[in-house]
Amino acid sequence: MATAGSSQVSLSWTAPASDGDSALIGYEIYEGTRSGGELVKPVGSTGPLTTSYTVTSLINGTTYYFVVKAVNDTAGAGPASNEASATPGAQTIKFAQPAAQPVGATFTVSATASSGQPVTFSTDTPSVCTVTGSTVTTVAPGTCTITASQAGNANYAAASVVQSFQVQLAGHHTAARTLLIIVLAAAVILATTAALLALLVLRRRRVRSRSRARPEPSVRAVPDPGPPASVSVHATGTGATHTVRIEPTPGASITTIQETLP
DSSP states (O other): OEEEEESSSEEEOOOSSSSSTTTEEEEEEEEESSSSSSSSSOOOOTTTOOEOOOOOOOOOOOOOEEEEEEEEEETTEEEEEEOEEEOOOOOEOOOOOOOOTTTTOOEEEEOEEEEEEOOEOOOOOOOOEEEEEEEEEEEEEEEEEEEEEOOOSSSOEEEEEEEEEEEEOOTTTHHHHHHHHHHHHHHHHHHHHHHHHHHHHHHHHHHHHHHOOOOOOEEEEOOSSHHHHHOEEEESSSSEEEEEEEEESTTTTOOEEEEEEO
């Protein structure tokens, strides 16, 4: 039988039913990396009373094949045992990368090891984030780096995976959205102001055009049927205040009347 460990495989076997009429003097262990490809030269040996052996310095993740031969002092090594195989305990860890978080966030992380052994977490950037158990707390902007580890045991080698994510100031995205809203609002205000100014200019042009088309104010004097030398003053047209000088007869006193039209 072959049992995998970390960088090693432990072998165990039973003694042969017959010693070939010659006392056993020990066992020889042969190793290969493909089925039926065990090396000609043994990688280890034991005494006649020992039925186990551990092959070390193996590569984790590589499958190894083994056979054992009993040895006596007459025939030497006998037939090979059944072939047993094992893969030294390389293990992998699945640890998904956390999403970006704001400062002050608290959340949990999880990871699994192919060995089924529990995974522990630690932070490589304590100034940015802290880790307690599987709970992460962000404390400052920057890059938070977390390591998921499995220490290994007699059957599996230690393994670890590192993941990083960004920690941002709280409200970072909100501030960006607020700035965008302010810019859009300013653009709307400018467009509205420009439209109002254009409308005001147009109205002023229309008023000026109408004013030039209206007749200038004028005044006319009409003889009055009343007392001699009386004159009635009538305003014609429209417009502003005007002054009328009246001289009923040559050499008479001059009367000035200032009239303001309503």
